[in-house]
Amino acid sequence: MTEFDFIDQLKALATHPAARGLADDAAVLPFGRHKLVMSHDMLVEDIHFLSTADPADVAWKLVAVNLSDLAAKGAKPLGLLMGYGRVGNDEWDIRFIRGLKEAIIKFGVPLLGGDTVSMDKSSKKTLSLTAFGEAKGHIVPARCSAAAGHSIYVSGPIGDAWGGLQIASGKAHAADIETSAILLKAHNRPDPKLEEGRALSSLVSTMMDVSDGLLLDASRIASASGVNLEIDLDTIPLSKAFETVFGSDEEARMAAATGGDDYQLLLTASPETVLPINVTRIGQCRPGSGISLMKAGEQIALPDSLGFVHA
C-alpha cells in the first residue's frame, strides 16, 4: 500500500463537506456566523528537518507551515495545539521552546494546549501541530474553482527557500553574507502570508500555499479545478538574492519552480479582478488539464519532478 492508497482510504472516511475531500490546505467548518479553519501537520526528524537543524528553526517552521495553510484560506489564526515527542535532549528542547516563543510572538497566535510524550532516546523527534483560525465572509477559497481565462499569480519571490537549502547543505555558496542570510532565512524561518491571504481571499477563484514546489502545487489546482495551468517560466518572480547566486537562466528558474518550501500564495482570479496587494502574474488557466510551461512564447518540456512529494 502506497502513501496515496492510504490517503485514499482516509478520504473514503472523510466524507463531511468540511473535510474538503482531504484535498485542501485546511478543513473549513461553519461555526456560528463565521468559519473555523483548521490545519494539522506533523514534522519528523530526518524527513522534514535535519537532525543538525537548529531546534529553534524547527519550532518556527512547525508553526509557520501550519499558519501558511490558514493564510491560504484567508483565515486569522486563533490558536495552536502542539504534540511534542521528547527524546531526552534537554538542550534541544530548550532551544525548541525558544523558537516556539519567537514564532508565537511574531505571528501573534497563542499556544493553547497539546500533549507531550517522552519517547526513547533512539526515536526520531516527532512533532505535531494543529493551527486553527477564523475566516470571515461566506466563501473560503479552495483549489477547485479556477476557470479557463483566469490569471495565475504568486504573492512573492519563488525559490529563496530552495536557495537557502543549497547553501545550508554546502551545495552553493553566496559571495556576500547578506545574500546568504536572506536565502538561509527563507529556508529556516518561512513567513506565512497571513495578511496577504486575508486581503485576497474574497477575490480569488482558488488559493493555496506553495509548499511542495510551485509546479507541483499548480498541478494540484489544475487537477482540482479541471483546467490547464499555463505558466510562463520567465515571469516567475526571483529575488535579487536568488539571482545573485543562481542566476536567472532556465536551469535556475526550473530549480526555483520545483524547489518547495516557499510558503508564498499561489492563486487564480478572473483577469478583471483588481487585487488589493502586489502579486505577480505568472500565467493563465486554459481549457485542458495539468500544467504547461512556456518560455519565450514557446511551450517547453516539464521537468521530471514538479516538486517535493512529501512522504
Next chain:
Amino acid sequence: MTEFDFIDQLKALATHPAARGLADDAAVLPFGRHKLVMSHDMLVEDIHFLSTADPADVAWKLVAVNLSDLAAKGAKPLGLLMGYGRVGNDEWDIRFIRGLKEAIIKFGVPLLGGDTVSMDKSSKKTLSLTAFGEAKGHIVPARCSAAAGHSIYVSGPIGDAWGGLQIASGKAHAADIETSAILLKAHNRPDPKLEEGRALSSLVSTMMDVSDGLLLDASRIASASGVNLEIDLDTIPLSKAFETVFGSDEEARMAAATGGDDYQLLLTASPETVLPINVTRIGQCRPGSGISLMKAGEQIALPDSLGFVHA
C-alpha cells in the same frame, strides 16, 4: 530536565486564558456565541499501546481519549484532525482505518483533515489527534472551582479498564467469557461520556475525565481548586464484572482507584444541586489540600502511586 520542567516551560508560553494554564483537559476559547473546546493527544507505540495491540483498538482509543476530554467540558464533538506516522505495515494500517471508521460512526464525529508521514520501519508508530467541539452556555467546567462542602461524584464504575489490562496481559483470569469480555472492552474500547458530560456541565463546580487513575485525577482537582478531596474508598463504584474477578476488598478497591484509563467523569458539585443523571457520590471536599482516603469512617494511608503518570 524532567517532563514536568518541560511542561512548566510550555506553561510559561501558554499565557492566553483559553489555554487554562495547560492544566485542564482541553483548551476553551470563545468563538462567536459559543465556546470552542479543543483537545490534542498523541499515542506512541510501547508507551500508550502495546505493539501487539489490535490496531483497530488503537484507532478507537485515539479517538475516544480525545473525545473524553471534550466530554469533561460538556462539549459536543464537531470534528477530528489526525496525524499518522506510517511505518510500512500495511496490515496494521488497514486494521487501524477499520477501527477509526468504527469510532467515527459510533461517536458521530467526522474526520476533517490531518497529515500522514512515512516513517522508517524501525520507528515506533506515532499518532496524534486533535478533537474539537462546541460548548454552549457561558460556563465550561474547569478543575479549579471545587469548594469545601461540595460533593464528589463519578459517572460510573471505576477499575474495569485496569481489570481488562490485567486479563489482556495474562495477570488475571475471568472464570467466564462474558466477564472477561466486559473488562477487555473497557480496556480496549473506552466509551467517552459525551452525553453525561453535556447533561452535567452547567451544574458542576469542577469536572474532568478519569484517565490516569481516580486518585491521581482527584488530586489534580484538589491542587487546582485549593481544597482537600476526601474520598471514601468503599463508595467507589465497582462493576459486577470487576468484583467477580478481583473482589471488592481494600486491595481490589485500591487497584481500581489507581488503575487509570476509566474515562468516567469525575465531578464536584454543591450537595444541594440535583444532578440530572445517575452518578455515584464518593466523597466530599474539605478545607485543606491534596486527597484523603477514608474506609469505614477512618482515614487510611494513600497508596505509593495515585495513578499512572504518563511520560
